[in-house]
Amino acid sequence: MGRRRGIMSESFKYELAKDLGFYDTVKEEGWGAIRSRDAGNMVKRAVELAQSQLAQQNNRNK
Numbered sequence: 001m002g003r004r005r006g007i008m009s010e011s012f013k014y015e016l017a018k019d020l021g022f023y024d025t026v027k028e029e030g031w032g033a034i035r036s037r038d039a040g041n042m043v044k045r046a047v048e049l050a051q052s053q054l055a056q057q058n059n060r061n062k
Helices: 010-020 023-029 036-060
Strands: none
Touching: 010 023, 010 036
């Protein structure tokens, strides 16, 4: 079975890593070196941002 294509762009993932404080680890050792907790926090933050964006769009369309 092949790998699924990621939904988040690479630049967005790097931006999240910077915001969450583990960018240096990613830069030096790659994505495989981050802790599971950091990966989970990255996904959680991405979902929060997406929900916020949807809420703003819904408010504009009313």
